[in-house]
Amino acid sequence: xxSLGFIEACADLSVRRGCGFGGLAIGAVMVGLxxxxxxxxxxxxxxTSLMGCILLLKASRSMQRSPKTTELWMMLDKxxxxxxxxxxxxxxxxxxxxxxxxxxxxxxxxxxxWVFSFGLxxxxx
Numbered sequence: 001x002x003s004l005g006f007i008e009a010c011a012d013l014s015v016r017r018g019c020g021f022g023g024l025a026i027g028a029v030m031v032g033l034x035x036x037x038x039x040x041x042x043x044x045x046x047x048t049s050l051m052g053c054i055l056l057l058k059a060s061r062s063m064q065r066s067p068k069t070t071e072l073w074m075m076l077d078k079x080x081x082x083x084x085x086x087x088x089x090x091x092x093x094x095x096x097x098x099x100x101x102x103x104x105x106x107x108x109x110x111x112x113x114w115v116f117s118f119g120l121x122x123x124x125x
Contacts (some may be wrong), residue, residue, distance in 0.1 A: 002080035003103040007094050015055075015098040019106065022051045038120045045113035052106035059099035067091040 002010075026047045032062050033040040067087045072095055084091045 002076055002082075003095075004090070006080075006096045007072070007076070007082075007090065008098075011072050011091075011098040014071045014075065014103075015095070015102050019051070019055075019102050027049070038117065038124055041113055041117040041120060045110055045117050048106060048110040048113055052103050052110055055099050055103035055106060059096050059103060062092045062099060063088070063097040065092060070095065 026044055029047060030040045030044045033043055071090065072091055073081065073087075081087065
């Protein structure tokens with residue numbers, strides 16, 4: 001079986017990759033709306049908040065999913081995967097922690113975008 005540290009690193013990579021693609025999409029929307037800075041930052045704040053909510057939802061439902069349907073399962077070598085009775089608890093618990101960690105980071109980024117949006121709104125009016 002793979003060490004817990006390796007499983008945690010793979011879970012972190014899996015969630016970070018998904019958040020990176022989400023952040024890339026949010027950044028593209030914001031750049032596309034850059035002609036109106038207020039609209040751009042409000043859109044970024046809304047979309048980042050949505051990404052945080054999705055991460056929280058995935059964390060809350062992670063223990064009900066089969067570990068065999070996750071990217072984390074695919075990242076582990078066949079001979080390094082945990083035994084069937086322990087896979088649910090080990091892999092999905094680790095994924096849940098990663099989802100929650102990135103939900104906190106996303107929440108902080110979202111709060112920053114909201115504060116900046118409200119600051120722009122105050123200056124614009």
